[in-house]
Amino acid sequence: NAQASYDFSSNDPYPYPRYTDDWFNSHGTRCAGEVSAAANNNICGVGVAYNSKVAGIRMLDQPFMTDIIEASSISHMPQVIDIYSASWGPTDNGKTVDGPRELTLQAMADGVNKGRGGKGSIYVWASGDGGSYDDCNCDGYASSMWTISINSAINDGRTALYDESCSSTLASTFSNGRKRNPEAGVATTDLYGNCTLRHSGTSAAAPEAAGVFALALEANVDLTWRDMQHLTVLTSKRNQLHDEVHQWRRNGVGLEFNHLFGYGVLDAGAMVKMAKDWKTVPERFHCVGGSIQEPRKIPSNGKLVLTLTTDACEGKENFVRYLEHVQAVITVNSTRRGDLNINMTSPMGTKSILLSRRPRDDDSKVGFDKWPFMTTHSWGEDPRGTWVLEVGFVGIMPQKGVLKEWTLMLHGTQSAPYIDQIVKDYQSKLAMSKKEELEEELDEAVERSLKSIFSKN
Ligand SMILES: *[C@@H]1O[C@H](CO)[C@@H](O)[C@H](O)[C@H]1NC(C)=O
Ligand SMILES: *[C@@H]1O[C@H](CO)[C@@H](O)[C@H](O)[C@H]1NC(C)=O
Ligand SMILES: *[C@@H]1O[C@H](CO)[C@@H](O)[C@H](O)[C@H]1NC(C)=O
DSSP, X not given: OGGGOEETTXXXXXXXXXXXXXOGGGHHXXXXXXXXXXXXXXXXXXXXXXXXXXXXXXXXXXXXXXXXXXXXXXXXXXXXXXXXXXXXXXXXXXXXXBOOOHHHHHHHHHHHHHTGGGTOOEEXXXXXXXXXXXXXXXXXXXXXXXXXXXXXXXXXXXXXXXXXXXXXXXXXXXXXXXXXXXXXSEEEEOSTTOEEEEEOSHHHXXXXXXXXXXXXXXXXXXXXXXXXXXXXXXXXXXXXXXOSSSOOEEOTXXXXXXXXXXXXXXXXXXXXXXXXXXXXXXXXXXXXXXXXXSOEEEOSSXXXXXXXEEOTTTTSTTOOOEEEEEEEEEEEEESOGGGEEEEEXXXXXXXXXXXXXXXXXXXXXXXXXXXXXXXXXXXXXXXXXXXXXXXXXXXXXXXXXXXXXXXXXXEEESOXXXXXXXXHHHHHHHHHSOHHHHHHHHHHXXXXXXXXXXXXX
């Protein structure tokens, strides 16, 4: 879509890639092909959403990056562009903590509130390629509530070696495998009319998700940005994905998730099917669940454990009964930021790892300043009750630190009929089944109850 395209790197309407010897500028062309390459093109592959149109926004190809270039890029023609697929973010060097600045934050907020005629722009974000030494909750773009952040799985179901993990990742798609062989890469369009079999990284994962979301919009143009997240949570699958480090677990309403893959691999068929009959989710509310602001020392051995008991604003207009995103806004300093480890457990017992060890991050000055750590793992849960925050050090040398703020931000709805049904089925299954049988049956139960709910609508 030439009309919706723009070049913010050189301020003109023609986002042509500049030739470089390392083919650095092939990135956008490769991502675009994954989404929109024509069906039966006889050159290479097919776009996930081959009826879609793609607009090119060139914005990374200058020696500096500014807030205004980012903001302009993600708010370019929000009534024409439905989905923004972003395979970029702060440096993945395992020691950066960075996120959107003022203008870009405002652009994202405007996008979800006003884009697409008020249904909200869909922002798809690559969770980052920093590997196990990085944590995508330190990337404020990927961990934003307004973006759907996507991690990679590889062809044999394992994690990619470049995968970062964090509690804000919503789902995964497939990207290149561990071996550098042609079959293990992603096939897509390349520069100069060519084709590549080697597109890679979470950069290649996010556009696949953008394609799947385009299919969902093709099936139901009324989906809001939050509907898209609900559909992702409900239809993504564990399948054969396996994570050597983090177990798959079920949250308080029975939804299965993993710290690395989110709710699993996207299932385009299931998502489109559910999208067709989907009823827009109810209004969203925001409640400050509580806040601790007195400085508390983090012990060098052992850990600091804090609790907050909340009624989730019950009785007030902004009561949140069914969670979507949860943010823990944290201010903390320490003699070594990379050795900090932070977990948070919901009243229904779901533990989110908000921050893992980052061995390369030796910051001792900045720490985290009102940083919004986000988790999607308590999706659908009842937030009322006691939340537990655990902060400790996991490095080799003893460290010191002070936690100065923990504010619990709850976001979600007051009604969500489908969740009640899932919980009921989950609990009756729990009561009836033996533990081994349970695992196999639960997915079916959730799926059956969803089916019956949607066939009623
Ligand atoms: C396109 O692909 C062909 C065949 O692999 C190759 O010979 C050619 O050099 C490529 N063109 C460019 C511009 O890289
Ligand atoms: C952290 O903050 C406390 C209280 O403000 C201060 O005493 C301490 O020196 C700080 N530690 C680091 C590592 O900056
Ligand atoms: C956080 O959870 C992880 C995984 O269960 C665990 O290994 C770690 O010790 C926990 N850290 C703290 C500070 O509780």
